[in-house]
Amino acid sequence: MLTRREFIRLSAFGGAGIALGGGLLLDRRRERFLIIRPPGALAEERFLSSCVRCFKCGNICPNTAIRFMGPEYGPAAMDTPYILPRDQACMLCMKCTQVCPTDALQKIADDPQEILTRVRMGKAVVDENLCYSYNGRTCGVCYRACPYPDVALKVKLFEQPVVLDKCVGCGLCERVCIHIPQAIRIYTEV
Amino acid sequence: MKDMNILLNMRKTVQIGVVVSLVLIIMVSYGATLHQVYGPGGEHLAGLMEGKWSFWLYRFFTETMGALREPVRVADGFKGTYWSITVFGLTITDPLAGLGHLVATRSVYIPLIFGMLVPLFAAMTLGRAYCGWICPMNTLLEFTDKLRNRLRRGESLPTKDLHSGRLNKYFLLTALFIAAAISGVSVFPYLMPQLHLGKEVFQVVYFGSISWGIFFICGIILFEILFTRRGWCRYLCPAGALLSLLAVPRLLRVEKTARDCIQGCRSCVDACPLGLEPHTGASMMECSQCGLCLPRCEEGLLGFRWRGNMRLAIFAGVAIAFFALANTAQAHHIRGLPHYGYTENYPQNPTREKVVKHKHYYIYVTTYSFEGLQREKSDTPDDVQFYIYIKNMKTGQSYTGRMDVEITRKGVRALYHRGSPDEEAVYRIRHSFKKSRGGCLLNIRFDGAAGREDVRIKIKLN
Numbered sequence: 001m002l003t004r005r006e007f008i009r010l011s012a013f014g015g016a017g018i019a020l021g022g023g024l025l026l027d028r029r030r031e032r033f034l035i036i037r038p039p040g041a042l043a044e045e046r047f048l049s050s051c052v053r054c055f056k057c058g059n060i061c062p063n064t065a066i067r068f069m070g071p072e073y074g075p076a077a078m079d080t081p082y083i084l085p086r087d088q089a090c091m092l093c094m095k096c097t098q099v100c101p102t103d104a105l106q107k108i109a110d111d112p113q114e115i116l117t118r119v120r121m122g123k124a125v126v127d128e129n130l131c132y133s134y135n136g137r138t139c140g141v142c143y144r145a146c147p148y149p150d151v152a153l154k155v156k157l158f159e160q161p162v163v164l165d166k167c168v169g170c171g172l173c174e175r176v177c178i179h180i181p182q183a184i185r186i187y188t189e190v
Numbered sequence: 191m192k193d194m195n196i197l198l199n200m201r202k203t204v205q206i207g208v209v210v211s212l213v214l215i216i217m218v219s220y221g222a223t224l225h226q227v228y229g230p231g232g233e234h235l236a237g238l239m240e241g242k243w244s245f246w247l248y249r250f251f252t253e254t255m256g257a258l259r260e261p262v263r264v265a266d267g268f269k270g271t272y273w274s275i276t277v278f279g280l281t282i283t284d285p286l287a288g289l290g291h292l293v294a295t296r297s298v299y300i301p302l303i304f305g306m307l308v309p310l311f312a313a314m315t316l317g318r319a320y321c322g323w324i325c326p327m328n329t330l331l332e333f334t335d336k337l338r339n340r341l342r343r344g345e346s347l348p349t350k351d352l353h354s355g356r357l358n359k360y361f362l363l364t365a366l367f368i369a370a371a372i373s374g375v376s377v378f379p380y381l382m383p384q385l386h387l388g389k390e391v392f393q394v395v396y397f398g399s400i401s402w403g404i405f406f407i408c409g410i411i412l413f414e415i416l417f418t419r420r421g422w423c424r425y426l427c428p429a430g431a432l433l434s435l436l437a438v439p440r441l442l443r444v445e446k447t448a449r450d451c452i453q454g455c456r457s458c459v460d461a462c463p464l465g466l467e468p469h470t471g472a473s474m475m476e477c478s479q480c481g482l483c484l485p486r487c488e489e490g491l492l493g494f495r496w497r498g499n500m501r502l503a504i505f506a507g508v509a510i511a512f513f514a515l516a517n518t519a520q521a522h523h524i525r526g527l528p529h530y531g532y533t534e535n536y537p538q539n540p541t542r543e544k545v546v547k548h549k550h551y552y553i554y555v556t557t558y559s560f561e562g563l564q565r566e567k568s569d570t571p572d573d574v575q576f577y578i579y580i581k582n583m584k585t586g587q588s589y590t591g592r593m594d595v596e597i598t599r600k601g602v603r604a605l606y607h608r609g610s611p612d613e614e615a616v617y618r619i620r621h622s623f624k625k626s627r628g629g630c631l632l633n634i635r636f637d638g639a640a641g642r643e644d645v646r647i648k649i650k651l652n
Binding site for chain 1: 215216219222223226227262266269270271273274276281283287288290291294295297299301302305355357358361362364365366367368369370371372373374375376377379380385388389392393396397401402543545547554556558577579581587588614615616
């Protein structure tokens with residue numbers, strides 16, 4: 001079957017495969033900081049397994065919100081999709097979940113109620129030290145951008161925003177915040 | 191001889207057609223995106239906001255698809271590149287992507303399996319035809335072959351054997367399966383030049399940038415130009431290895447008729463880009479069905495032969511395509527645009543920021559270089575404003591004490607002192623660079639709970 005030389009070569013390739021696998025495993029377990037995945041994404045570690053890097057979600061996104069990671073995010077996450085809400089937020093059209101060939105992005109119908117129950121990209125957090133409305137001025141821009149006003153985000157007197165539990169983390173509030181740096185921000189785990 | 195020329199021309203047409211249609215899919219996709227962001231008749235707005243290129247792509251989309259009733263919906267049915275593609279709303283996925291997913295996640299996802307069936311069946315009947323007829327890397331390499339032959343005045347590069355063994359690609363495939371099983375990351379996409387080609391087109395059209403894959407492609411092309419023809423395809427390509435394994439029972443074969451060859455004639459061996467021996471039939475499962483050897487045989491002995499029942503094969507193919515693809519077809523829904531925050535409502539809002547975690551402090555640095563439509567004409571085109579904000583994540587309090595910021599660029603240092611924040615809790619520093627392109631280093635010092643903290647942050651300027 002195999003000559004001795006070929007067997008040695010096979011072992012060398014196998015060893016390299018084991019080393020590569022170990023390195024990627026460590027990198028996959030590493031904590032990635034402030035990364036927002038597209039809607040319907042599996043939990044981070046399982047997402048990295050399931051994503052086949054086909055770029056279709058970025059291709060179909062009608063808002064160019066989906067970007068792809070470069071080598072600076074580590075080898076295990078290279079070429080996977082993410083969203084920078086401050087640059088361009090998700091407008092919850094759910095097209096990326098329909099086009100994904102794997103289960104990395106779970107299929108979610110384009111129905112406001114289903115989106116509200118199944119999408120959890122993160123949760124908005126208001127920084128009251130920064131927010132204009134909490135510092136003597138009134139603004140309310142985030143409330144007007146929210147796709148689920150009074151369900152995900154409500155305002156108190158003087159337009160002071162309060163994030164509710166049903167927030168899906170689409171990031172439209174972060175996108176439109178007029179404060180620099182943004183006073184409302186999406187965090188994946190709070 | 192004439193029908194062979196028809197065959198070769200047909201192959202060329204398919205190769206060019208595949209490349210052109212995939213580039214078209216990406217361009218139309220981006221046109222559809224612009225169409226949705228800027229609305230009907232928004233090409234001038236798109237051009238103003240994103241540049242001339244977007245203006246042309248918007249026009250391209252309206253000129254090609256505008257006559258349809260729902261152009262965006264039609265465009266949504268065509269997505270993807272060589273790794274996984276959706277045509278007419280039906281998804282076809284590379285078997286290697288599917289197997290990688292299977293091994294990495296250790297779970298079966300049924301729609302993905304259905305998407306793989308068509309290419310699997312094609313490989314088992316037609317062999318490695320994907321490599322010779324569709325793979326864009328092969329098309330590109332055939333083009334570089336031509337270029338090189340012209341540069342060397344017709345003297346073509348021989349298909350040298352590097353004595354490194356064709357088995358290497360099977361070993362590499364095994365190694366990658368091992369790596370995927372251990373790490374749980376499907377590693378194949380990193381090593382697929384055809385995927386990288388599609389990705390680079392996508393990156394250029396969508397973001398006007400290139401990504402790391404271009405180095406990989408250039409490496410393969412350089413190897414091709416300097417050493418031997420199709421070194422990657424012959425010795426390393428994991429997709430080629432998988433297709434070769436699947437091609438063992440293939441029905442379509444390049445075979446010689448019973449008559450003997452001319453003694454010592456190796457025309458077909460010289461013609462084969464993969465360095466195979468069509469006249470002996472050894473390891474022909476790696477044949478890419480390109481047909482380049484057929485016209486080179488002086489006796490006309492070589493030809494495509496169909497083994498087995500062709501009618502049955504065609505029937506099975508149509509049946510599999512019907513069942514597999516019907517399962518992946520899905521309706522696409524379009525929803526109205528949200529009322530706010532969708533297009534560039536606040537074009538002057540700086541969005542480039544870097545967030546760094548230092549102990550339990552989060553440090554946010556937002557960079558604003560006064561970019562705008564008239565930046566080159568402004569009085570201070572090389573000024574950059576830094577907004578620095580520090581938050582203690584344990585207590586939720588923002589830092590409002592004193593801060594020193596040192597900005598270093600190419601050995602030139604500038605030191606800024608702040609006793610208290612400039613506005614609310616934000617420190618605002620405006621600095622004039624010699625030229626505000628490239629990168630700089632920020633050295634931020636502030637008083638933490640446990641003494642003086644010192645953080646270094648690398649910032650990219652434009």
